[in-house]
């Protein structure tokens with residue numbers, strides 16, 4: 001339905017999007033996940049023809065967004081990060097204005113306005129000024145205008161940003177509902193949001209596509225445990241010596257703990273972590289050394305997301321933030 005081919009966008013020296021390619025098929029809900037500055041908005045602006053690309057092409061249902069914008073744009077509805085709402089108008093007036101700009105009119109437009117207002121649950125506020133609406137309602141008006149013209153694809157840029165928790169739940173429910181009848185692409189920097197709503201996730205960072213997978217596959221792939229933690233009462237050198245015979249271990253990181261104890265992080269690329277645990281246990285037992293503690297560490301998806309998008313620096317930052325008890329929100 002949408003094919004993005006080698007899209008690159010430079011703002012002067014800043015490469016906001018770096019050779020991005022992917023295919024969007026009809027009938028799914030896609031989540032564009034990435035930290036701030038990842039290039040999500042830039043990509044969406046290019047996909048919807050609101051911004052030109054430095055290189056590459058975007059085709060919507062076979063129509064090039066830059067060469068055949070009329071045909072291409074008919075098939076997409078877009079809610080930009082900052083929707084251009086006219087504050088002095090009512091939702092109904094605003095929707096009529098947008099509908100006419102999309103080439104609709106007469107009784108068809110009237111019916112469509114009634115339908116999209118129903119779908120986004122704004123009928124009850126249709127005669128209030130947009131400026132008087134809550135942020136959640138404003139966002140709904142923005143989504144309603146994207147739905148006008150009944151486009152097959154709906155693209156929403158960070159639709160839940162700045163909303164309160166109740167409004168977030170409502171907008172997420174609306175996105176799920178839209179997903180039953182449309183192909184939906186929305187962006188977010190919140191992992192859990194994308195994980196619960198989407199059936200396909202695209203993780204982008206620094207303008208590049210890092211992961212394109214379903215949430216379950218992603219979790220399975222990413223959450224395979226690959227680290228064993230052991231605590232022992234011996235020095236680093238001795239730990240390393242004992243473990244030299246365990247072939248599956250690819251990396252050993254040792255940290256000092258209190259009272260002469262050391263904790264070692266043992267990384268492995270072996271599929272069966274428990275087989276590695278057994279080999280580690282045997283290596284220590286053979287030398288008649290005691291393992292005070294041994295655990296298989298399951299990575300959490302949030303850490304993996306931070307590591308993917310920011311590298312190990314990101315994990316360090318998160319740990320520091322947690323130590324300072326300030327919390328760390330991605």
Ligand code: ADP
Nearest residue numbers: 011014016034035036037038039040041042043
């Ligand atoms: P996201 O939506 O993922 O937060 P953006 O697409 O807004 O990311 O931005 C990607 C990068 O491009 C950032 O480094 C941002 O600072 C830069 N950028 C975005 N818009 C402009 C602009 N109009 N001029 C210069 N740099 C920009």
Ligand code: MG
Nearest residue numbers: 040041081158
């Ligand atoms: Mg953005």
